[in-house]
Amino acid sequence: MTTAAPAKTQYEAIIGLETHCQLNTETKIFSDSSTKFTSDPNVHIDPVCMGMPGVLPVLNQKVLEYAVKAGLALNCQIAPYSKFDRKQYFYPDLPKNYQISQFDLPIAEHGWLEIEITDDKGKPLLDENGKARTKRIGITRLHMEEDAGKLVHGGSDRLSGSTYSLVDYNRAGVPLCEIVSEPDLRTGQEAAEYAQELRRIMLYLGVSDGNMQEGSLRCDVNVSVRPVGQEEFGVKVEIKNMNSFSAIQKAIDYEIERQTTAIEKGEKIVQETRLWEEGAQRTISMRIKEGSSDYRYFPEPDLGPIEVAPAQLEEWRLQLPELPYQKRHRYEEGLGLSPYDARILTDDRAIAEYFEATIAAKANPKLAANWIMGDISAYLNNERLSITQLALKPETLAELIGLIEDGTISNKIGKDVLPELLTSGGSAKELIEKKGLIQISDVGAIESAIDAVLAANPTELEQYRGGKTKLLGFFVGKVMKETGGRADPKLTNQLLAKKLNG
Numbered sequence: 001m002t003t004a005a006p007a008k009t010q011y012e013a014i015i016g017l018e019t020h021c022q023l024n025t026e027t028k029i030f031s032d033s034s035t036k037f038t039s040d041p042n043v044h045i046d047p048v049c050m051g052m053p054g055v056l057p058v059l060n061q062k063v064l065e066y067a068v069k070a071g072l073a074l075n076c077q078i079a080p081y082s083k084f085d086r087k088q089y090f091y092p093d094l095p096k097n098y099q100i101s102q103f104d105l106p107i108a109e110h111g112w113l114e115i116e117i118t119d120d121k122g123k124p125l126l127d128e129n130g131k132a133r134t135k136r137i138g139i140t141r142l143h144m145e146e147d148a149g150k151l152v153h154g155g156s157d158r159l160s161g162s163t164y165s166l167v168d169y170n171r172a173g174v175p176l177c178e179i180v181s182e183p184d185l186r187t188g189q190e191a192a193e194y195a196q197e198l199r200r201i202m203l204y205l206g207v208s209d210g211n212m213q214e215g216s217l218r219c220d221v222n223v224s225v226r227p228v229g230q231e232e233f234g235v236k237v238e239i240k241n242m243n244s245f246s247a248i249q250k251a252i253d254y255e256i257e258r259q260t261t262a263i264e265k266g267e268k269i270v271q272e273t274r275l276w277e278e279g280a281q282r283t284i285s286m287r288i289k290e291g292s293s294d295y296r297y298f299p300e301p302d303l304g305p306i307e308v309a310p311a312q313l314e315e316w317r318l319q320l321p322e323l324p325y326q327k328r329h330r331y332e333e334g335l336g337l338s339p340y341d342a343r344i345l346t347d348d349r350a351i352a353e354y355f356e357a358t359i360a361a362k363a364n365p366k367l368a369a370n371w372i373m374g375d376i377s378a379y380l381n382n383e384r385l386s387i388t389q390l391a392l393k394p395e396t397l398a399e400l401i402g403l404i405e406d407g408t409i410s411n412k413i414g415k416d417v418l419p420e421l422l423t424s425g426g427s428a429k430e431l432i433e434k435k436g437l438i439q440i441s442d443v444g445a446i447e448s449a450i451d452a453v454l455a456a457n458p459t460e461l462e463q464y465r466g467g468k469t470k471l472l473g474f475f476v477g478k479v480m481k482e483t484g485g486r487a488d489p490k491l492t493n494q495l496l497a498k499k500l501n502g
Helices: 061-073 188-205 245-264 310-318 324-335 339-346 349-360 365-383 394-405 411-424 428-435 443-456 458-465 469-482 489-500
Strands: 011-022 085-088 098-101 108-116 134-146 150-154 164-168 175-181 217-227 237-240 272-277 282-288
Touching: 011 188, 011 245, 061 108, 061 134, 061 175, 061 188, 061 310, 098 134, 108 188, 134 188, 188 217, 188 245, 188 324, 217 245, 237 245, 245 272, 245 282, 324 339, 324 365, 339 349, 339 365, 349 365, 349 394, 365 394, 365 411, 394 411, 394 428, 411 428, 443 458, 443 469, 443 489, 458 469, 458 489, 469 489
Parallel strands: 237 272
Antiparallel strands: 011 175, 011 217, 085 098, 108 134, 134 175, 150 164, 217 237, 272 282
């Protein structure tokens, strides 16, 4: 009697993100130094952010406004009363040897963010009703804090292996909001989508520029694995040093595989902080993870409590724009667009606004989406322009689409005149009239062109009538060439078929 091999244990990942988002204010959180990014070190500093004796912090009110708006956009409960705390730790880039942050009374908590479930190419997966599959990710908290400075290591990109270190304090005191997710994510792809959606929301709000290369958006990832069905979490590992959404996904996928392999070998997972090495495509150990008790939090004595009045909260709530997930739902349900089209159009607020201005000018939504996602996006990418720099106004695009729909011009003519409209703007109708490109819909004129084409191509005509019907496309092309591309394609096909088969 043979004994069946024991079933292989299946594991699942438990993932949460801590995202530091630099708020897009002109000055720092507690002083009047500029927050502008620069490569020149230590030019945006002052006694407050440098922790000089005898100076006191004063809260930048824009920071509070932006943090509350971010909290509202993430469906959080806004605290009517909040406070700042001192987070104690010693590091060369922290001039005061403490960071002003928020601990037990954050400005916002208990929210959620909706993500779309996508395939490996970023295309939304659909449910049985043809709608995009979505998932709500809980937001534990959002709090305000100041940034630290930046260490620049000579001879290496980190402390290990460097020959010396320099400190740039430009970033010290720059306002941040830290957004902590619930451990609701299960894959690297979900985590990358969460980070992208979070960035979209911040850009829609205008509270951050979301530039990962300049450090305006920084994500730390917490990953653990456990057997499927087990309620208790595994040992958590934090991953740092990911400066792209692709890096977030790859780092998580690597770490899940590393932890799973270690557990299957009977090894213990250590609670630690690890760094993602982009070149080697791996995580490496950085330090044993500190718990929150190591920071010895206590209330910040130099700043009073924060109170958000109900009237002020309602004013800020009314200033919120329609958010990306709200637009996606409206585009799908109200305009009949596919989840993919809705996703592409809402990725950038400026593109969404251009699209909406186009359909407000009576353009067919699906046709407008096709033109914007196709030829116009290709032009913007090639020229490295944003849609706000486009000479082609939404009203002109709507005019062009209307001329194609009513048969004044063909789709081909529309594409032919688009480059000039993209660079010079103006009226689509006037340009078409000026170039003499109005579509020929006169039966007699088209029949005359067909007769000329058939007379000039007797061999092909004989072959067609002998059964080689694929030559229809050849004759259509010749007629279009004869008319300068202006013949009505539908009418041309009808008249050609009649003459060829006559």
